[in-house]
Amino acid sequence: MAGTLFLIVFGGSYGLLAAAGVFTVLVAVGLVPRFAGKTHTGARVVLYEEMVILGTVTGCVLSIFSRYCRFGAWWQQRFPDRMNVLLAAGNAAQAVYGVFAGMFIGCLALAIAEMLDSIPIFARRISFRHGIGFAILGMALGKLSGSLFYFWAELHRAAQ
Amino acid sequence: MADVTVYLKCDRNVEVQSEDVYMSDVGSLRCADPAVSAKLRALKVHHFGKRDVRRCVISTLKLVELMEDVCPNISVQIVGEPDVLVEWVDVDRHRGIVQWLKAALVCLVSFFGTAFTIMAYHNDVGINDVFTEVYRMVMNREPGGLNVLEVSYSVGLALGIVVFFNHVGGRRLTKDPTPIEVAMRNYEEDVDKALIATAGREGREKEP
CATH class of the missing domain: 2.60.480.10 (eubacterium ventriosum atcc domain)
Incomplete structure (x- = not known):
């Protein structure tokens, strides 16, 4: 009983502080305001915050309780003769998840780089005046090829 | 006069x-x-x-x-x-289908992006190993099934976000602006300052 109580207090406080930590970073780089500013939908900031909350809770449940979220296994057990539906739906869901998560992470990576003023400082040091658009395009292409190479060469397995 | x-x-x-x-x-x-x-x-x-x-x-x-x-x-x-x-x-x-599509795009990016971020964070800190170890230390047995630590962590995380962002389901907890609203105003102010400075440098400002 005392152990259970301790675990509740431990887990609860870790959750509270992890939320504060992760979200301070997200707010500090100001990603959502930038999305809202770019799309001129500043009036819907509260809705976007709801999505941030929902997304975090969903991600938390999926990664902490991953052993209860085996949709594929559940479907296979339930409808063994309809595996092609699962294949199509699963691929579609992964494409949606991948595209939007990728956009978010791409923006986050550049926003963090920008917070350290690395691009303006570097541009000033080498007296770089024109063609900042090409530099950004180069960065995007670099990230794309780097990411593809990482997954193609399975570097994540090599690291372990 | x-x-x-x-x-x-x-x-x-x-x-x-x-x-x-x-x-x-x-x-x-x-x-x-x-x-x-x-x-x-x-x-x-x-x-x-x-x-x-x-x-x-x-x-x-x-x-x-x-x-x-x-x-x-x-x-x-x-x-x-x-x-x-x-x-x-x-x-x-401020109306029209394009606006709704843009809002939907930002919603999707925020939802999947933060879901990915928290999953990557859990992966980085190896949260399941930590939780298993803590459970073993305290209860002196292997964690099986849904355990109390994971549930309380998830509840704590949700509570923390709600307190941090200061609203739940469109209803504000206190009258303060939410952190993203504050960041939004700061961002707008920075953009205005930058636009005014650029116009001044390029001589496009309307001056006497």
Whole structure:
């Protein structure tokens, strides 16, 4: 009983502080305001915050309780003769998840780089005046090829 | 006409919906003489000629010059911003299907992006190993099934976010602005400052 109580207090406080930590970073780089500013939908900031909350809770449940979220296994057990539906739906869901998560992470990576003023400082040091658009395009292409190479060469397995 | 003092308070950023910008659009005036005040409010300060130029920066000195042209006997006191950024927006900019699509896009990016971020964070800190170890230490047995630590962590995480962002289901917990609203205002302010500075450097600012 005392152990259970301790675990509740431990887990609860870790959750509270992890939320504060992760979200301070997200707010500090100001990603959502930038999305809202770019799309001129500043009036819907509260809705976007709801999505941030929902997304975090969903991600938390999926990664902490991953052993209860085996949709594929559940479907296979339930409808063994309809595996092609699962294949199509699963691929579609992964494409949606991948595209939007990728956009978010791409923006986050550049926003963090920008917070350290690395691009303006570097541009000033080498007296770089024109063609900042090409530099950004180069960065995007670099990230794309780097990411593809990482997954193609399975570097994540090599690291372990 | 007696010598009167006019106080001019300009905003940094204003949006207008017509091609012509009047003094009353860019700021508020305070003047003891109602006739002078009405005359100055109706003063035209800018005209957007081309459809593609939708933004202009007007120096308040230009406004003072215009005001003094109309009423020579006034002395103008500027109490607001030194430069005004005027944007010409279409009336239907805040509605329509495109707006909904953009909002949906931002919602999707925020939802999946933060879901990915928290999953990557859990992966980075190896949260399942930590939790298993803590469970073993405290309960002296292997964690099986849904355990209390994971549930309380998830509840704590959700609570923490709700307290941090200060609202749940569109309802605010306190009257303070939420962190993203604060960041949004800061961002808008930075953008306005940058636009005004750029216009000044490139000589596009309307000055006397």
